[in-house]
Amino acid sequence: MINLLVEVMMKASRPLRTKVGLGVLTVGLALLTFTSWSLQSAEVDPNQIKFPNQFDSWQATVEQEEREDMLAQYPASIILWAGSSFAKEYHSPRGHQFAVADVTHTLRTGVAIAEGDKGLSASCWTCKTPDAPRLMKEMGIEGYSGANFVDLGREIKSVVYCSDCHIDGSEKLALPRPHAQDAMAKIKLPFDKQDSTMQGAQVCGQCHVSYYFQPENNNKVNIPWIFGNTADTIEKYYDTRRFYEWIHPISKTPILKARHPEFEHWSRSTHAKKxxxxxTCHMPETKDDQGNAFTDHKVAGAMDNFEQACSSCHGSKSAMVKKLDKIKANIDAKARNVESLLVQAHYEAKAAWDAGATWPQMNDSIMAIRHAQWRWDFAMASHGLYAHNPKEGVELLDMATEQITYGREALARVLNQLSVEKVEYPDYSTKEKAHAAIGFIEADAIKAKQAFIKEEVDKHWQPVAKTGY
Structure with missing residues (x-):
């Protein structure tokens, strides 16, 4: 850019090339050069200068723009999540560069709220941006979490970044989110007492972990590991607290929601033991064109990095892919079966309630639905379960099958007592039909969201909220 400006000035100044004119030109060029250098220096991130390879590979996550509509793939999920925002929109994850934009644009985060309404907690920003820890320091943790998601939208300036994982300007690892610090202490793995290997896993685990918003603490993020971090011990914690995220509108079940428990599954895996x-698998060491080694920050699938990350233990990529495909097919078959049983149970419970069932009659079956759906979700909400811990995934789905089978047997007895001879089940063969079954009109939600984006996000939010849109 500076070279082009110099060339333009030189051409424009030809008539002035007297001794005086050249003097003016020289001063002008010097000022122009200094101004340009100053502007470039102000725009260049210090981390980009100090860690250019890591920075460039981090920026390259913008290339990971493909995603899948998981509700279209698995429409039974819409029935299971009826009554929650998850039934509105649910996509597979994509590159870190889209974290802020995706949570901004998803139907799950809704639109601007009416004055005086509480709306969605700002805790939804927690793992999307380094601005979240900054705002926690400025507002206090509960002040931040008690704020509205939309109200803090204008404060979000950056997406998942160096300072989310490192002490800024340094290679030294950091764990800036208070909920993660608390969680690691609960399972006796405090961050500052761990070696760099475990610290690295915890850095990823501060966001790739299951959590909930504590209603008694202004909806601050909390990881429910007081009794441990297995599906059983987390369930014990929730049941002890009588906690639920929403009441299912069809079956009246108090539902629990798992959120991508990658760290939990990994922590009990063969990989973790080794x-x-x-x-190791998603950010392996690689080399630049000059042969300098660095950690690749374009976080990708392990198979994309097979030679660097996997080949020393798994000799053949084709054999590994074949094995994973077989594992995935087995887990997917079990999951689809559990989903079918759960959908039937929700509607059988509805039929029982409609026929006049009482809570003493329904308690066993409702708790079976709650516990079975929790285990299904704890398995299927985890990205990469097939590779991370397939053994645990199979165990969770097998237990979910047992629990929901028991629940449906209990429901059958109640339905028989109430002389209910037929239960109406919905057609949920497509996303559209499943949405119709729960009364959700996607077109209306999209229209409202687009209006909100146009009037609020496009006018007042930072560019990072629009990446990829």
Missing amino acids: GVTCI
Whole structure:
């Protein structure tokens, strides 16, 4: 750019090339050069200068723009999540560069709220941006979480970044989110007492972990690990607290929601026992054109990095892919079966309630639905379960099958007592039909969201909220 400006000035100044004119030109060029250098220096991130390879590979996550509509793929999920925002929109994850934009644009985060309404908690920003820890320091943790998601939208300036994982300007790992610090202490793995391998896993685990918003603490993020971090011990914690995220509108079941428990599954895996972490497989060491080694920050699938990350233990990529495909097919078959049983149970419970069932009659079956759906969700909400811990995934789905089978047997007895001879089940063969079954009109939600984007996000939010849209 500066070279082009110099060329233009030189051409324009030809008539002035007297001794005085050249003097003016020289001063002008010097000022122009200094101004340009100053502007460039102000725009260049210090981390980009100090860690250029890591920075460039982090920026390259913008290339990971493909995603899948998971509700279209698995429409039974819409029935299971009826009554929650998850039934509105649910996509597979994509590159880190889209974190802020995706949570901004999803139907799950809704639109601007009416004055005086509480709306969605700002805790939904927590894992999307380094501005979240900054705002927690400025507002206090509960002040931040008690704020509205939309109200803090204008404060979000950056997407998942160096300072989310490192002490800024340094290679030294950091764990800036208070909920993660608390969680690691609960399972006796405090961050500052761990070696770099475990610290690296925890850095990823501060966001790739299951959590909930504590209603008694202004909806601050909390990881429910007081009794441990298995599906059983987390369920014990929730049941002890009588906690639920929403009441299912069809079956009246108090529902629990798992959120991508990658760290939990990994922590009990063969990989974890061998010291193989998220970074080993998804951010392997690589080399630039000059042969300098660096950690690749374009976080990708392990198979994309097979030669660098996997080949020392798994000799053949084709054999590994074949094995994973077989595991995935087995887990998917079990999951689809559990989903079918759960959908039937929700509607059988509805039929029983409609016929006059009482809570003493329904308690066993409702708790079976709650516990079975929790285990299904704890398995299927985890990205990469097939590779991270397929053994645990199979165990969770097998237990979910047992629990919901028991629940449906209990429901059958209640339905018989109430002389209910037929239960109406919905057609949920497509996303559109499943949405119709729960009374959700996607077109209306999209229209409202687009209006909100146009009037609020496009006018007042930072560019990072629009990446990829």
